[in-house]
Amino acid sequence: xxxxxxxxxxxxELHFERFPALELLFQTIRDRYPExxxxxxxxxxxxxxxxxxxxxxxxxxxxxxxxxxxKCVLFxxxxxxxxxxxxxFSYGGVVIDERSSxxxxxxxxxxxxxxxxxxxxxxxxxxxxxxxxxxxxxxN
Numbered sequence: 001x002x003x004x005x006x007x008x009x010x011x012x013e014l015h016f017e018r019f020p021a022l023e024l025l026f027q028t029i030r031d032r033y034p035e036x037x038x039x040x041x042x043x044x045x046x047x048x049x050x051x052x053x054x055x056x057x058x059x060x061x062x063x064x065x066x067x068x069x070x071k072c073v074l075f076x077x078x079x080x081x082x083x084x085x086x087x088x089f090s091y092g093g094v095v096i097d098e099r100s101s102x103x104x105x106x107x108x109x110x111x112x113x114x115x116x117x118x119x120x121x122x123x124x125x126x127x128x129x130x131x132x133x134x135x136x137x138x139x140n
Contacts, residue, residue, distance in 0.1 A: 014045060014064060019072045021096050021104035022064065028109040033117055042138040043067070053119030060091075060120045062112070067135045070098040074112065075137045076129065078120060091120045093133035104128065 016023040029036060029047070037048040044065040051058050063075040074094040094112070096104065111126035118124040 015066070015072070018070075018098050019096050021109065022072065024104065024106055024109040025074075025112060028106065028113045032110070032113050044072075047116070049117055051117055053121075058117070058119050060116045060118075062116055063137055065135065065137050071135075072096040072098075073133055073135055073137065075133065076112075076115065076120060091115075091125075092129040092131050093137075094126075094128050094130065095133055095135075 014022050014026075016026075033049055033051065035050045037050060039046050039048075041063070044063065047062040047064070049058050049060070053060075059078045061077055061079060063073075063077065065073045065075060067073060072095075074096065076091040076093060078091070094104075108126065108128050111124075111128070115121075115124045115126050115129070
């Protein structure tokens with residue numbers, strides 16, 4: 001589904017009320033690049049932008065995953081270009097704690113969106129992105 005904003009059912013599943021950083025993320029997406037694919041998946045949702053990077057479809061993905069009621073993980077990755085492969089190439093993640101509602105700002109959300117729109121180019125890497133995260137992200 002191509003969307004320019006999550007519907008109310010998706011918003012409930014994304015827990016905007018508990019994780020204001022997600023609301024900042026989606027507001028930034030709407031402000032900067034309104035055309036994206038949003039899919040519900042195991043444990044959360046996945047975002048894929050419909051732009052091109054260096055003449056090719058952007059392969060960068062963002063998995064929003066809830067490992068527990070009080071944690072949200074933003075997992076930045078690319079799917080393999082090999083059609084039959086299930087590999088994912090991790091570019092890192094951001095762990096958002098329910099108690100850290102003021103820790104992330106519009107500037108952080110802008111860095112996340114710019115990184116995704118760039119196709120996860122190293123020069124666009126967000127300062128808040130960690131190389132490793134202590135959670136197993138579901139495949140689907």
